[in-house]
Amino acid sequence: MSARRYLCPPPEVLAATLTDEPGRPLELPDELRARLLEALRRPAPLRRPRRLDAFVVERGGELAATPFQWTARTARRSLGRRAARALATGVTPDALRAARLEVERLCDRARCGLERRGGLAPWLAGASTPVREQCAMEAAAWAHELIALLRPERTGVDVGLADAWFEVPGARTTLHARRDATADAGVLRLRDGFPSARAVDGLSVDGLVVALSAGSVPARVVGCWPDTGLAIVVEMTASRLEEAASNLVLAARPIETPSLVAA
Amino acid sequence: MTLPTTCGSLVIAPAAELIERLRGGRGVRPMVDPNLAGGVRAWLEDGLHERFGAQWRGTLRLSSSDVAPAAGASGALPVLRGALVAQLVALHVAGVTIDGAFHVAIEAMRSSGQEDQRLGELARLDEDDLAKLRVEVAAHDQVLRSSLHELPTRWSPRCGVRLGLALAGGRVHCTGRVDLALGARGGSHASTCLVDVTTSPLDVRHETLCRYLALLETLRTGEQPLRVAVLSTAEASCLVEDVDAGLLADAVTDVLDVLEAQVAA
Numbered sequence: 001m002s003a004r005r006y007l008c009p010p011p012e013v014l015a016a017t018l019t020d021e022p023g024r025p026l027e028l029p030d031e032l033r034a035r036l037l038e039a040l041r042r043p044a045p046l047r048r049p050r051r052l053d054a055f056v057v058e059r060g061g062e063l064a065a066t067p068f069q070w071t072a073r074t075a076r077r078s079l080g081r082r083a084a085r086a087l088a089t090g091v092t093p094d095a096l097r098a099a100r101l102e103v104e105r106l107c108d109r110a111r112c113g114l115e116r117r118g119g120l121a122p123w124l125a126g127a128s129t130p131v132r133e134q135c136a137m138e139a140a141a142w143a144h145e146l147i148a149l150l151r152p153e154r155t156g157v158d159v160g161l162a163d164a165w166f167e168v169p170g171a172r173t174t175l176h177a178r179r180d181a182t183a184d185a186g187v188l189r190l191r192d193g194f195p196s197a198r199a200v201d202g203l204s205v206d207g208l209v210v211a212l213s214a215g216s217v218p219a220r221v222v223g224c225w226p227d228t229g230l231a232i233v234v235e236m237t238a239s240r241l242e243e244a245a246s247n248l249v250l251a252a253r254p255i256e257t258p259s260l261v262a263a
Numbered sequence: 264m265t266l267p268t269t270c271g272s273l274v275i276a277p278a279a280e281l282i283e284r285l286r287g288g289r290g291v292r293p294m295v296d297p298n299l300a301g302g303v304r305a306w307l308e309d310g311l312h313e314r315f316g317a318q319w320r321g322t323l324r325l326s327s328s329d330v331a332p333a334a335g336a337s338g339a340l341p342v343l344r345g346a347l348v349a350q351l352v353a354l355h356v357a358g359v360t361i362d363g364a365f366h367v368a369i370e371a372m373r374s375s376g377q378e379d380q381r382l383g384e385l386a387r388l389d390e391d392d393l394a395k396l397r398v399e400v401a402a403h404d405q406v407l408r409s410s411l412h413e414l415p416t417r418w419s420p421r422c423g424v425r426l427g428l429a430l431a432g433g434r435v436h437c438t439g440r441v442d443l444a445l446g447a448r449g450g451s452h453a454s455t456c457l458v459d460v461t462t463s464p465l466d467v468r469h470e471t472l473c474r475y476l477a478l479l480e481t482l483r484t485g486e487q488p489l490r491v492a493v494l495s496t497a498e499a500s501c502l503v504e505d506v507d508a509g510l511l512a513d514a515v516t517d518v519l520d521v522l523e524a525q526v527a528a
Contacts, residue, residue, distance in 0.1 A: 008300065008485030011449070071376025096357070096416045130367050131374045133357040134350075141421035141444075148448055148484075194427055194436060228427035229483040 015155030018183035054202030080142030085160030177209035186220035364404035426479035474514035
């Protein structure tokens, strides 16, 4: 069985899925890696860069209906991850204060010209105080959920690390995997709402992208849906990696079609 | 603390006492029962099986508004008023000094990224309705100001918390949204509180809503909350209920009754 489902798992159980080393660590086969990269490079150069992630795979290659824009909702994970890290490392015991510190830090960086245009920091710097506070509240709630799920101070799990990214050479394609918590043997990500029918496929893609980015395959990828108390643990096996690679390639096709037609 | 008033079976307190009543007395908090959530879920699953049978293959969606339907005036205005006041809740909890509640609420709604439909409805309102809404939002803001001030950040306040529950192998989805959640779970005693903010006067359906939200939170986290409350900004009053097994059992019956009515319809 390569996917397990949990209802309201205690922090110790979740932490164990992230820390328990598998009997035999799995390697990403060179042949699979080469095949995947080749498939993503075909059939023609893209006009615009594209990003592939679990979200796109779960929707079968369909992109979000509206263009991305910064809102309190879209900013909450970026801010919340840093706030969760501040809580876990004892910088402050207060989630709202941690989120406010992160908002202030980003605003300072934007004012000093250290952040790129279109990013979160310039948007926050240009926003009013109520909007910034709204962002801090959303981020604090997100950080609170992550900390309540994992209790990193007890379990030793790392929270708030950077996501995994992998640039496919010659394909103008970036692969992205969200990583909200990690330990020796696994990665965990928080999700909204209810698990989709293809949640396991999405988590497997996260595992594959982490493997491409870090060079080693995580033993497990854990998806947590705190709104519903559900968690799915996907064991990364050779067949899962193979499946994830196929799903990535399939999801890539609908995205590249408009560009090809336009060309 | 002033004496609470009653309305039918409801015990209603002034809104200004909300936080005091949620905190309650020290040393009387119930222990978290680790088996309660599992037991309540089993009641629900068994109830679904008994009422709909093993052959039932439909899908159902249940939200707070199905369990406790809005009474009284219909139309866009009450819905918009509720949505705008919900934005102000988060800002009051964050301790923001709000100058011009209506415009601040619209700005917060715009930047929330979740209310595009409401913003469209707002844009379609005529001048009279906008003026009426402005006055109403300002009045409701006054109640929030008096009832949510001085909320300590160590209580881990979270606003707009979504609650969900999948039953019958994912064929029944129950959802709800809490305007304000307080306290952290994970201790030996129940310590989280849920607050729903309504812009209508309190009545019996809010008691049902309290039960429903407590049920979702219990099954979502595996721990029963300490208290659940509804704050009415229409009449500056609040309803605060202690959560126990009896309240959750009633919530199970409420949910099964509503689901049965949905299937029958």
